[in-house]
Amino acid sequence: MLVQQIINGLSLGSVYALMAVGFALVFSILKFSNFSHGSVIMLSAYLGLWFSNRFDVGLFPTLLVCMIGGGTIAVIIEKIGFKPIRDKNGPLIYLFVSSIAISMFLQYLMTALLGGRFFMYRPLLKSSSWRFAGITIPIVNLAMLAASIVALVFLLYVLYRTTIGIAIRAAATDLSTPNLLGININMLISITFFISGALAGIAGLFLGMSLNVYPQLGGLVLKAFVATVVGGLGSLGGAVIAAFLLGLLETMITAYIGGAVTPMVSFTVMILFLLFKPEGVAGLLGLSSGSATQKL
Amino acid sequence: MNSYLASILIFTGINLISVLGMFLLMGLTGLLSFGQVGFMAIGAYVTAISYMRFGLPFGAGLLLGVGVSLLVGLVIGTVTLKLRNDYFALATYGFAEVIKNVLIYFSGYTGGSMGVFGIPAIVTLPMVIVIFLAALVLCRNFKVSKLGRNSLAIRNDELAAKVMGINTFKQKLLVFLFSAVFGSVAGSLLAFSTYYIEPNMFNWSKSVELIVIVFFGGINSLTGVVFAGMALTLLPEILHFGAEWRMVIYTAIIIVTMIYRPTGLFGRWELSLSQILGWIKGRRKSAVGRGGQGA
Numbered sequence: 001m002l003v004q005q006i007i008n009g010l011s012l013g014s015v016y017a018l019m020a021v022g023f024a025l026v027f028s029i030l031k032f033s034n035f036s037h038g039s040v041i042m043l044s045a046y047l048g049l050w051f052s053n054r055f056d057v058g059l060f061p062t063l064l065v066c067m068i069g070g071g072t073i074a075v076i077i078e079k080i081g082f083k084p085i086r087d088k089n090g091p092l093i094y095l096f097v098s099s100i101a102i103s104m105f106l107q108y109l110m111t112a113l114l115g116g117r118f119f120m121y122r123p124l125l126k127s128s129s130w131r132f133a134g135i136t137i138p139i140v141n142l143a144m145l146a147a148s149i150v151a152l153v154f155l156l157y158v159l160y161r162t163t164i165g166i167a168i169r170a171a172a173t174d175l176s177t178p179n180l181l182g183i184n185i186n187m188l189i190s191i192t193f194f195i196s197g198a199l200a201g202i203a204g205l206f207l208g209m210s211l212n213v214y215p216q217l218g219g220l221v222l223k224a225f226v227a228t229v230v231g232g233l234g235s236l237g238g239a240v241i242a243a244f245l246l247g248l249l250e251t252m253i254t255a256y257i258g259g260a261v262t263p264m265v266s267f268t269v270m271i272l273f274l275l276f277k278p279e280g281v282a283g284l285l286g287l288s289s290g291s292a293t294q295k296l
Numbered sequence: 297m298n299s300y301l302a303s304i305l306i307f308t309g310i311n312l313i314s315v316l317g318m319f320l321l322m323g324l325t326g327l328l329s330f331g332q333v334g335f336m337a338i339g340a341y342v343t344a345i346s347y348m349r350f351g352l353p354f355g356a357g358l359l360l361g362v363g364v365s366l367l368v369g370l371v372i373g374t375v376t377l378k379l380r381n382d383y384f385a386l387a388t389y390g391f392a393e394v395i396k397n398v399l400i401y402f403s404g405y406t407g408g409s410m411g412v413f414g415i416p417a418i419v420t421l422p423m424v425i426v427i428f429l430a431a432l433v434l435c436r437n438f439k440v441s442k443l444g445r446n447s448l449a450i451r452n453d454e455l456a457a458k459v460m461g462i463n464t465f466k467q468k469l470l471v472f473l474f475s476a477v478f479g480s481v482a483g484s485l486l487a488f489s490t491y492y493i494e495p496n497m498f499n500w501s502k503s504v505e506l507i508v509i510v511f512f513g514g515i516n517s518l519t520g521v522v523f524a525g526m527a528l529t530l531l532p533e534i535l536h537f538g539a540e541w542r543m544v545i546y547t548a549i550i551i552v553t554m555i556y557r558p559t560g561l562f563g564r565w566e567l568s569l570s571q572i573l574g575w576i577k578g579r580r581k582s583a584v585g586r587g588g589q590g591a
Contacts, residue, residue: 033382084555093328096382097511098554104504105547112544225386264397267390274379274387 004135005255006248011141013247014148018203019224020231020239021155022196027228028172028236029192030086032095036077038221039106040197044070044204045213046110049119059124063147063205070201071194077102078193083186103218110215118212144206151202152240155195159236168192226270232282242281302421303489308529309424310485315525316435317478318506323515324444325471326451328381330503331372331388334395335365335476337498339483344412344493345405354418358484362477369476373469392500399495411494412487419489427485431478436518438474447471501543508550514560519567524560 019041026034048066051057081102085094125139159165167188170178179185207217227246231238246266253262273280314336321327342364343357352360376387399406406412438444446467449457458464487493505528513524528549532542553560 033386081551081555085558088558090554090558093326093381094554094558096385097328097507098551100504101508101547101550101554104501105544105551108543108547112541222386222389229383229386264394267394271375271387271390274383275375 001135004137005251007135007137007145008141009248009251010244011145011148011247012251013244014145014152015203015206016223016227016247017240017243018148018151018199019221020227020243021152021236022199022203023221023224024228024231024236024239025168025192025196027233029168029175029189030082030095032092032099033225033228034099034196035096035221035225036081036099036102036106037074037196037200037224038218039103040070040074040077040200040218041204041207041221042110042213042215042218043073043106044197044201045208045217046119048201048205048208049121049213052124053122059143062124063202066201066205067198068201070199070204071197074193074197074200075190078190103221107215107218114215116215118214120212121209124209138210140206140209144210147202147206151199155199158195164188164191223266226266229270230273230280232280235280235282238280238282238285241285245281304530304533306419306421306424306485306489307533308526309421309428310482310489311529312522312525313424313428313431313485314479314482315506315509315521316431317475317482318503318510319515319518319521320435320438320447320471320478321475322507323510323518323521324439324447324451325468326381326515327377327468327472328385328507329388329472329475330385330500330507331391332475332479332506333498333500333502334388334392335369335479336483336486336502337392337395337399337495338365338368339480340487340493340498341399341406341412341483342480343484344415344487347488348412348415349405354484354488358481361480361484365476365480366473369473370469373472377465377468377472389500392498392503396495396498399498406495409495411492411497413492415487415491415493417489417491419485424485424489427481431481432518432522439518443467443470505543505546508546511550511560512553514562514564516559516564517562517566519565520560520562523562 019037022040023034023037026032026037044066047069048062051065052062055061081098082095085098125143128140129136129138130142157165159169167178167183168191171183171185171188171192175185178188204217207220211217223246224243227243228239230246231240231242246269249269250262250266253265277283314332317335318329318332321329321332339358339361342361343354346352346357346360347354372388372391376384376391379387400409403409446457446462449460449462450464450467454464483498486497490497509525509528510521512528513520513522528546532545557563
């Protein structure tokens with residue numbers, strides 16, 4: 001029972017990690033909390049649903065479509081909702097408000113178009129659960145865990161071993177200097193949004209498969225936000241660790257205490273971290289991070 | 297006046313009172329809060345429960361609601377106002393959600409997700425108008441006073457405001473408490489004009505609605521915010537939009553506003569009493585002038 005819950009918690013945590021990393025990537029460059037990330041997750045889930053039903057394909061083609069679709073949606077959102085504000089050097093709070101407005105717009109648009117009902121993925125995997133030594137684990141959770149880990153490792157490779165990754169990390173330190181050094185900063189921001197959107201696409205597909213698809217699915221981005229905060233602002237490593245911890249914590253509480261108190265506990269944890277350890281898990285472990293008490 | 301129109305106007309007035317609270321918080325001080333709806337919930341429930349269960353008169357219940365809101369606001373504000381702005385926004389979202397969950401969870405008093413039923417409609421249109429005007433005058437005086445200027449300084453550059461000797465934390469807490477009172481009063485009025493209250497009336501999307509109105513009207517213009525509040529509350533009622541499309545249009549409006557006119561519809565423009573008097577005088581003069589020519 002405990003082992004089973006730990007594995008379920010880890011796979012939930014892995015999806016949180018995917019969302020949190022995408023969230024933290026944009027934060028590290030543009031320094032605002034991008035809530036439209038949630039709507040990318042939600043729209044990718046709808047896209048994957050439509051694609052897998054329409055063309056009757058399995059998990060991998062759907063995953064690919066979700067990644068490309070999610071990335072594209074994120075870039076479009078950036079071009080429409082954020083770039084005009086960035087061009088005018090608007091205050092960061094405008095970007096933040098705009099991201100919230102976009103996420104609510106898309107959520108209500110989907111509700112108005114398709115209604116608030118739940119859509120179910122048809123089974124994309126051959127068997128539904130895996131039994132081993134008395135424990136039962138849904139296959140979708142294992143696929144989630146595997147895909148997330150592969151994606152995170154690939155992301156690490158891109159960030160630390162490729163030119164684009166170096167440029168992204170440079171831009172995270174300071175947005176104007178790479179521009180002076182001849183890096184096309186708008187292109188770089190688009191690439192960052194694409195990567196973050198592609199990660200959101202993976203998360204969207206798996207969340208859709210395990211929780212069904214509905215307009216409020218994007219609200220789960222708040223978990224990513226909590227993980228990013230607890231992880232330490234803009235620190236990818238911290239966000240991943242915090243996301244796994246959050247997944248474990250939530251699964252344990254839901255299993256042993258009850259689902260009703262889960263959101264309260266995760267918010268309380270976040271607020272406690274903000275108050276007493278604003279530099280987050282990253283600060284505890286000595287990873288680099290920003291500060292929560294900085295000016296926005 | 298027919299009762300349908302009166303009920304719409306009452307609803308608009310109540311909405312405007314909570315919008316004014318949001319204007320102080322977000323327009324003047326630059327603090328984005330999703331917790332406004334939490335204070336509305338506190339006001340509504342405290343007043344309704346104290347009336348229905350303990351027979352407290354409406355006015356006393358309203359004041360009790362304000363008191364509870366102030367206490368809660370003091371605690372929440374002290375904890376969250378030292379954070380960065382976007383973290384503050386999220387913490388207030390958490391606050392609103394916690395309030396909603398508390399209302400559902402402690403169903404013995406609050407009726408759980410069913411809410412409280414059979415609240416008498418004590419609130420009348422003149423009552424709402426008087427309270428709204430009082431709130432408006434308070435807001436206007438706040439804006440032009442030293443407090444308002446402190447708030448503006450914090451919104452424009454908190455560090456600079458600190459350097460100038462403003463106790464930014466104290467100022468932000470003060471504004472937060474002000475807005476909590478506005479929210480609480482609006483909530484109490486709402487409870488006693490809609491017959492029933494339930495936790496889902498106090499979703500965080502309600503706070504977003506208020507934020508949209510303030511941004512649409514213009515964060516620098518009290519006049520703009522009041523006009524935007526009237527327009528965005530009345531229009532959907534008149535045009536009979538469905539609830540879903542209303543939010544789609546609201547959010548589309550704010551996206552377009554953020555992109556093309558980030559200062560809001562009215563920018564910095566304010567309508568003042570002397571201006572209105574000036575217009576009336578001017579018109580009278582020209583009317584007299586014309587009359588004179590005719591004779």
